[in-house]
Amino acid sequence: MAEKLLIRALKGGKSTRIITLNGKKMKKMPSALEKLTHLKTLNLQNNLIPKVCPEVSALTQLTTLNLGNNLLKEVPKEMKYLISLKKLHLFGNKIHSFEAEACDGLQNLTLLNLNNNQLTDIPKEVKRLKRLTHLSINHNQLASIPRELCFLKNLSELQLNYNQIVYLPKEINFLKKLEKLHLARNNIEVLPQEICHLRNLRLLDIAGNIIQIFPPRFQNLKLREFYCEGNPLFLKEPVKAVNQYAVWSLQEIISRYVMKELARNNPILTEAIQWYPQIRNILSKARKCAICGEFFLTVWLECVKFVPPHKNWKISKNLQLLPLQVLICSYKCFSQRGSNLFGIAQL
Ligand SMILES: [Zn+2]
Structure with missing residues (x-):
């Protein structure tokens, strides 16, 4: 079935713009792809593909690539050839490694979806994805995010729910266009005070962390939605402060x-x-x-x-x-x- 569709696409040759091979139990990417140099959209989601084939390097006009729900183990360096790519879906794989080189060519990427993978870190080179507006890395194993991620000044939505993040870089305020920040179910204890400078932030979800108190000026945020259930927030109960005199250095x-x-x-x-x-x-x-x-x-x-x-x-x-x-x-x-x-x- 998959082959039939591909043969039909190949007959179309250079004129073929879209290929959808969703749920075809494919175990590898079709190598014939290299002939479809004018392809704009390639949807291979819900297959059994373990590896991105080298032939993708021919797809320099591809704008959307969906490899969601496959068996990929990495974001491979071959991605760098996809210089026109705007949307990259890699959710639901087994990705535990993100090759820094992949970021080199993805200068037009606006959306990157890495939900439901096994990433423990993101390369610093992520800062090269300058056009990125939507980045989603929910349900991974990130313990931190690199400060370089804060250099993505066009980012408007950042989803990092269900990870193991302990702290946020103080450069978070560089994300001037950030509107939605999802940090639910992590291990964050302290929000950096720089978060209060995110003037365009409208949604903040920090539910299920270990936050007790918010930084001064937190009230200045122009939020519309704020979720914070499941945090051990301080309650308004008088606490007796021990009166002692600190010795200053x-x-x-x-x-x-x-x-x-x-x-x-x-x-x-x-x-x-x-x-x-x-x-x-x-x-x-x-x-x-x-x-x-x-x-x-x-x-x-x-x-x-x-x-x-x-x-x-x-x-x-x-x-x-x-x-x-x-x-x-x-x-x-x-x-x-x-x-x-x-x-x-x-x-
Ligand atoms: Zn004073």
């Missing part, structure tokens, strides 16, 4: 002094700091006290403020109050906090 004391003086435009320090890029770099990591507004570097007290979720957000039913992280410079400021700030007991 010399670096912390000096940093705080320098930052205070810089904020006051101390002319000598403002001039001097220009000659010390390393120090500027260290100080750039400073954070601001929510009470007194002064800066600190490595020592702070973590508190939680509960705010109602934004009224425009469509949210998980169980969420009444959003726990937001608030950082405070010292116990002195902690004792001056308002009644809406709760200390977090350090266990």
